[in-house]
Amino acid sequence: MNNENDIIDNLADLEVFLLAVENGGLGLTGVAGVGMATNNKDGSHFVAVFDDRQQLLLARGITTEVFENGKDIVRNGVGRKH
Known part of the structure; x- marks a missing residue:
């Protein structure tokens, strides 16, 4: 897993990460x-970005x-605030 020491620990940071992925910022x-x-080896959780062949x-x-608490954000995308 990339950036193992850089854990997303709040929903605001999850949203920032998802927007960066969506906007090509990474x-x-x-x-x-x-x-x-969930990692089968140690039970830790992660958010993953895949290509069209489902490669990580x-x-x-x-x-x-x-x-x-972030499942809906990942599933439905970051809600736009007006």
């Missing part, structure tokens, strides 16, 4: 999706709180 190409998962492009660790 320099990733071929992004097709984002999801949350980037992963960032997340806290259990972000994993539990």
Whole structure:
């Protein structure tokens, strides 16, 4: 997993990360999706960015709180504030 020491620990930072992915701010190409998962080895949670072949492009660790409360943000996208 990339940036293992750089854990996303709040929903605001999750939103910033997702917007950076969406806007191309991380320099990733071929992004097709984002999801949350649990590492089978140690039980830690992460948010992952995938390409159209479902290959992992980037992963960032997340806290259990972000994993539990950020699912809708990842699933539905970051809500636009007017």
